[in-house]
Amino acid sequence: MPVSVKSVGLTRIDRHYNKGVYDLAVEAVDDALKDSGAEPSYLVASTSASLLLEPQLDLASYLASHLGLRGSRALAVEAGEASGLAAILAGYRLAISTGERVLVVGVDKLSDLPSASVHAALKHVFYRYGDALYKVGHAAVAGLLASLYMDRFGVDRETMSYWPAMMHSHAKENPYAMLRFAVKPEKVATAMPVASPLTLLDMFPLGDGAAAVLLDPQGGGLAEIASVESSTGPASIAFSEDPLWLDAVEESWRRALSTAGVNGVEVLEIHDSYTIMGLLILETLRLAERGKAAELVAEGAFTVGGSGPLVNASGGLKARGHPVGATGVYMAAEVAMQLADVFPGVKADDAKTGAAVSINGHGSSAYTAIFRST
């Protein structure tokens, strides 16, 4: 019997000044468990930036206390920006090996401190004694990659701007998204610069959120998990022969497809912390030729009615939001909802297979989860 995503619960991503980590996590879990009745045996929590911003060690146990899950088996998973999907991997393996239900909860809070403090914390997704040594915040590496990309493939700034425009047009329909408004591509290049050539409209917003997914080895529910895989990548873009090709993404994707026994998927959620990361993942997944992803996005290939799979119907990290440690759990929940035809936003028509692809930073690690409809 395959492990299934029995139910999911999401909070809207926002600047929740009146809610803390536990408030958000409990809200998401209540939403996920409201119909299922049964208590999980395992709680796998995932959090990342909050570990530096509002430190709490052994978060999973304290969260179990808040949930009234006394005596449950609880542990936390941390893998930077990929924490959420790493927690899904851990939870999935636990569910397979124990035959017990596993509740995966991702939660993170980025809005309590000034953005300069958040950037100081977030830069630690990069190597502490390397790329994170300088006072460059989180965006510098994405700026370098975007600059390399435009140079190497002759892609112009305006073409890349169709990515955030597509993300906002999707998020507009998603009730859980943080930024539910349209953005015209021509506004992107001239927005506030973040790390040239990238602007604020190429970057995820700093928001808070929690997502919960109940994994059930008895099957049923929204979707089945066909595989969850991962791979590590280089410690720096400087150590990659070709930093515009994401080795960890390629390997985690290859492993996941092979285990699932599929050649591709119809609906996808991918990691687009910055426009460039979304484009590089599309190319590494071979959904676009090298240097052509932005052009395909501009042509509408990855939205409803396009030639490719539906990508980031949620609005992506860019517009749904990126509460760091929770993001991968959002992705898994969204793909499962798509396959059950209950996603409350832009829908993939009758999709039978879907995937979530999450990375940390420039791709120091990557995770892929593949789902199929029940």
Place this chain on the structure above:
Amino acid sequence: MSGVGGLRNVEAWRTRIPRYRFLGARCKSCGKLHYPPLKACPYCGSRDLEEAQLPRQGRLLAFTSVYSVEEGGREESPIFVGLIDLGVARVVAELTDVTDPSRLAAGIPVEAVFRRISEEDDEGVIVYGVKFRPVPGAGEGD
């Protein structure tokens, strides 16, 4: 300052030598150099490494002007960062002495200089290391 930022006092002291001398590692198995030195070769995974001096001259492969900087960096914003090709290795480093940002371009020659990298108020530790600057007097780049 919240203290989530830079290196701690003892940590900065312990890790100073590679930063002060721009020392990387050479892999005895595949011959490649890297910086900062890891305990295994990032290219082939071999643990058989030896200390190696990195060249101080290179070319800029890409650069970015960073505005969304962290606390303690606001007054210096934008901070310029480069991906630099040293021939035998590539490094990511802050660019300094950029008097005319319009002259930054892929291909221009850059050189390593020893500079203050950060200063942590809560412990008073000053971290020094290598930054790169456009080679003074060199042309516009090619």
